[in-house]
Amino acid sequence: xxxxxxxxxxxEGLGQRPTAFLxxxxxxxxxxxxxxxxxxxEQRTIEHALISHAHLDHVAGLAFLTETIAFAGExxxxxxxxxxxxxxxxLRTGVFxxxxxxxxAQIPPEAPVMKYRTLVDExxxxxGDLWVTPVAVHHSVPTSGFILHDGSTGFIFSGDTxxxxxxxxxxxxxxxxRAIILECAYPNRLTALAxxxxxMTPERIKRELDKLPANVPVWIYHIKPQxxxxxxxxxxxxxxxxxxxxxxxKTYSL
Numbered sequence: 159x160x161x162x163x164x165x166x167x168x169x170e171g172l173g174q175r176p177t178a179f180l181x182x183x184x185x186x187x188x189x190x191x192x193x194x195x196x197x198x199x200e201q202r203t204i205e206h207a208l209i210s211h212a213h214l215d216h217v218a219g220l221a222f223l224t225e226t227i228a229f230a231g232e233x234x235x236x237x238x239x240x241x242x243x244x245x246x247x248x249l250r251t252g253v254f255x256x257x258x259x260x261x262x263a264q265i266p267p268e269a270p271v272m273k274y275r276t277l278v279d280e281x282x283x284x285x286g287d288l289w290v291t292p293v294a295v296h297h298s299v300p301t302s303g304f305i306l307h308d309g310s311t312g313f314i315f316s317g318d319t320x321x322x323x324x325x326x327x328x329x330x331x332x333x334x335x336r337a338i339i340l341e342c343a344y345p346n347r348l349t350a351l352a353x354x355x356x357x358m359t360p361e362r363i364k365r366e367l368d369k370l371p372a373n374v375p376v377w378i379y380h381i382k383p384q385x386x387x388x389x390x391x392x393x394x395x396x397x398x399x400x401x402x403x404x405x406x407x408k409t410y411s412l
Contacts, residue, residue: 159308159412164195166406168343169215171383175406176215179315180204185286187304187315192219193226195407201226202234206286209241210317211301212248221253224262228271240275240285242292244300250274280328293328295319297356305329311412313337318380320356326369335371336412339404341380345388360392367397376401
């Protein structure tokens with residue numbers, strides 16, 4: 159399994175792109191950025207977009223991807239945008255609503271660019287060449303983390319979350335687990351903000367480690383660019399043998 163880091167950050171900065179991962183060249187996991195990291199030809203090969211929640215830093219690139227596909231001038235299957243029901247509803251009403259962006263699930267009428275797929279929470283479902291289990295996490299809007307597996311190897315994607323339980327419980331005993339992609343938005347001094355926004359800090363991650371599947375590497379994403387150095391330093395004091403920061407534009411093989 160290949161995981162290409164299109165965007166590793168919790169916001170946009172100079173050379174820093176919002177959250178998006180491309181798995182096996184065909185499946186997006188969140189879509190904060192797409193066109194900023196992929197050529198037009200690479201974008202056209204994407205078949206599925208798995209969306210954790212509807213905040214802009216996780217879906218902005220999806221809007222531009224649909225436009226790229228619409229103007230590709232080629233016959234293809236619609237892009238499948240998959241998530242749990244509250245997230246699908248938020249995308250329909252808040253993003254692809256013909257106000258903020260065209261409703262590409264309806265246009266062009268003869269062959270819409272995209273279609274929605276509603277996933278069942280805490281049930282394993284097939285998406286492309288992967289098995290995916292969405293599990294609700296604790297964020298300020300309805301959000302899922304995901305367990306993704308190809309039958310032999312897999313990883314966990316936390317989505318945006320504060321301290322949580324169900325995702326780690328669902329992953330216990332999973333064979334072939336190779337990585338946990340875990341968010342960390344704020345430094346320790348902004349714990350009060352993290353409480354309100356429902357995000358992680360390094361200190362919270364330190365406490366969360368005991369809940370995670372043992373001995374699995376933890377890859378950090380979603381750092382707000384303005385806090386990058388501060389958070390990196392704080393994380394380095396926890397467990398440097400286990401915790402590392404994801405590198406944007408790098409492809410990880412599991």
